[in-house]
Amino acid sequence: AQTVTQSQPEMSVQEAETVTLSCTYDTSENNYYLFWYKQPPSRQMILVIRQEAYKQQNATENRFSVNFQKAAKSFSLKISDSQLGDTAMYFCASGDSNYQLIWGAGTKLIIKP
Amino acid sequence: DAGITQSPRHKVTETGTPVTLRCHQTENHRYMYWYRQDPGHGLRLIHYSYGVKDTDKGEVSDGYSVSRSKTEDFLLTLESATSSQTSVYFCATSVPGTDTQYFGPGTRLTVL
Numbered sequence: 001a002q003t004v005t006q007s008q009p010e011m012s013v014q015e016a017e018t019v020t021l022s023c024t025y026d027t028s029e030n031n032y033y034l035f036w037y038k039q040p041p042s043r044q045m046i047l048v049i050r051q052e053a054y055k056q057q058n059a060t061e062n063r064f065s066v067n068f069q070k071a072a073k074s075f076s077l078k079i080s081d082s083q084l085g086d087t088a089m090y091f092c093a094s095g096d097s098n099y100q101l102i103w104g105a106g107t108k109l110i111i112k113p
Numbered sequence: 114d115a116g117i118t119q120s121p122r123h124k125v126t127e128t129g130t131p132v133t134l135r136c137h138q139t140e141n142h143r144y145m146y147w148y149r150q151d152p153g154h155g156l157r158l159i160h161y162s163y164g165v166k167d168t169d170k171g172e173v174s175d176g177y178s179v180s181r182s183k184t185e186d187f188l189l190t191l192e193s194a195t196s197s198q199t200s201v202y203f204c205a206t207s208v209p210g211t212d213t214q215y216f217g218p219g220t221r222l223t224v225l
Contacts, residue, residue, distance in 0.1 A: 033212040045203065045216035091155065095212030099144050099163065100171075105155045 002027050002096050006104035013082055014112050020067075021077045021107050023092030029053075033095040034068065034075045039106075040088040048090070051075065079109075087111045116140055117217040119204050125223045132191040134220050136204030138184075144207045145187040146214065147171075147179060149200040156203070162187055194224045 004025045013019045025034070036048040051059045051068050058066050063083075067076045075094075079086055092104040116139035126132050136145065147159040148171075158171030160179040168179050176198060178190045191198055204217040 035213070043201065043219050045205075045219075047213060047215070050211075050213060099207065099209060099212065100146075100158060100161065101212065101214055103156045105153070 002029075002094060002102045004092055004094055004102050004104040006090075006092055006107050008107045009105075010108040010110070012110040012112055015082060015084060017082055018078060018080050019082055019109065021079075021090050021092075021109065023075045023077070023104055025073050025075060025092070025094045025102070027073070027094055027096070027102075029095075029097055034066075035093045035095075035101065036064070036066070036075075036077045037091045037093065038086075038088045039091065040085075045091075049077065082111050084111050084113060117204060117206055117215060119202075119217040119220050121220060122218065123221045125225065126194055127225050128195055129193050132194050132222065132224075134189045134202055134204075134222070136187040136189070136217055138187075138204075138206045140206060140215070141184060142206035142208050142215070143184075144209065145181065146205040146207070147177070147187065147189045148203045148205065149173065149198075150203060150219075151200050159189065159202075191222075194222075196224050198222065199224045 032053045034051045038046045038048045049061045063080045065078045089106045091106045093101040118137045120135045146161040148156045157173045159177050162168045162181045180188045202220045205214040207214045
């Protein structure tokens, strides 16, 4: 069965610092998508970034970027110049062949002023 | 983001009563999903739909049923609510080929 593992239950950093959240996954698919979602205290699930596995180039969205290591099945999220509004739960997910997402347990990120 | 609404947003009910949660989307997305979110468990799939009247079970489907009579609506029913079904319920939609899921705002359900 496919699995997604987030090994850091909670992290905290100072505002303006850079933080990296870890995610590893296990899949037998050849082509798949990987995702990071953010869930702030408002509870809304928000797509942060998406990576297509067949693309070599790491995806970036403004201050958010990923380090995608396909052979190692690693998909970490880097947040640069962290802001108070980045405080949230972050979930890593991978797509499977049945149009479903396999979810990690989440990392609680706290940005301190 | 896809226009996805959930109703009600909050509900308190008693054990043994039936409950129906509604998800409505305006994006004409083919796939729809119901998840529950509990502390320590992340998101767990209850049921999903891959078209009108086409549904299938997820990993935690016991005690839940779903129906989809129109593309835009996906209903989740708890036939006889139990305290273990106290949770936050999320609806999501996606378009084939991208796997990207778009979420509704969630419904907090409390079963006393």
